[in-house]
Amino acid sequence: MATENKNLSEYDKNSVPDARNFRFGIVVAEWNETITEGLYNGAFAALIENQVPAQNIIRWNVPGSFELIYGAKKMLQTQNVDAVIVIGCVIQGQTKHFDFVCEGVTQGIKDLNVQTDIPVIFCVLTDNTMQQSIDRSGGIHGNKGTEAAIAAIKMAFIRQQASLSHQIDNQHLLGSGALQIENNPLQIEE
Numbered sequence: 001m002a003t004e005n006k007n008l009s010e011y012d013k014n015s016v017p018d019a020r021n022f023r024f025g026i027v028v029a030e031w032n033e034t035i036t037e038g039l040y041n042g043a044f045a046a047l048i049e050n051q052v053p054a055q056n057i058i059r060w061n062v063p064g065s066f067e068l069i070y071g072a073k074k075m076l077q078t079q080n081v082d083a084v085i086v087i088g089c090v091i092q093g094q095t096k097h098f099d100f101v102c103e104g105v106t107q108g109i110k111d112l113n114v115q116t117d118i119p120v121i122f123c124v125l126t127d128n129t130m131q132q133s134i135d136r137s138g139g140i141h142g143n144k145g146t147e148a149a150i151a152a153i154k155m156a157f158i159r160q161q162a163s164l165s166h167q168i169d170n171q172h173l174l175g176s177g178a179l180q181i182e183n184n185p186l187q188i189e190e
C-alpha cells in the first residue's frame with residue numbers, strides 16, 4: 001500500500017502499549033529543516049499523547065541525513081534510552097547524490113538495528129519533490145513523524161518483553177539446576 005492510500009498520522013490507540021516509563025532519543029537532520037521540524041513535531045506530539053513525559057524525550061540535531069547514523073550511534077551509546085528515532089528529509093536534486101545519501105542512511109540505520117540492542121526507527125523521507133515531503137510531514141498524507149513515534153513505542157515494548165522473558169527463562173534454568181554457574185554465590189555446597 002502506498003502512502004497515498006494510507007494516512008501516516010492514523011493509528012489504533014488500543015494497539016499502543018503504555019509508554020509512560022520509556023525514554024526516547026530523537027536525532028533530527030537540519031537539511032530541509034522546515035520538513036524535519038514538522039516531522040519532529042509529529043513525533044513529539046504522538047509520544048506525549050501516549051503518556052511519555054516530556055523530560056523522557058532527548059533531542060539532538062545533526063547537519064544532514066547522512067549524519068543521522070553517527071548521531072543515533074552516540075545517542076544509544078551515551079543516553080539511557082529505550083528507542084531512537086532518526087528524522088531526515090532527502091529530496092532528489094540534479095545529481096546521483098540523492099541515491100548515495102538515501103542508500104547510505106538506510107544501510108547505516110539497518111546496521112545499528114542489527115548490531116545494537118536499542119531499536120532505531122527510520123523516519124527519513126526520500127522524496128522526488130518538496131511537495132511530496134510537505135504532504136508527508138503534516139500535509140494531506142499525514143505525518144511520518146507520528147508513524148515513527150508509534151513504531152518506537154511498540155519496538156521499545158517488544159525489547160522490554162523480550163528482556164523480561166529472557167530473565168524468566170534464566171531463573172527457571174537456575175531453579176531447576178539445569179544451569180550451573182561456577183562460583184555461584186547462591187550455590188549451596190553439598
Ligand SMILES: Nc1c(NC[C@H](O)[C@H](O)[C@H](O)CO)[nH]c(=O)[nH]c1=O
Pocket residue numbers: 029031032063064065066067088089090091092101
Ligand atoms: N541533499 C540532502 C542532504 N545532503 C547532505 C548529507 O546528508 C550530508 O550532510 C553531507 O553529505 C555531509 O556528510 N542531506 C539531507 O538530509 N537531505 C538532502 O536533501
Ligand SMILES: CC(=O)[C@@H](O)COP(=O)(O)O
Pocket residue numbers: 090091092093094095096097098099101
Ligand atoms: C540528496 C542531495 O544531496 C541532493 O539534494 C543535492 O542536490 P544535487 O544533487 O543537485 O547536488
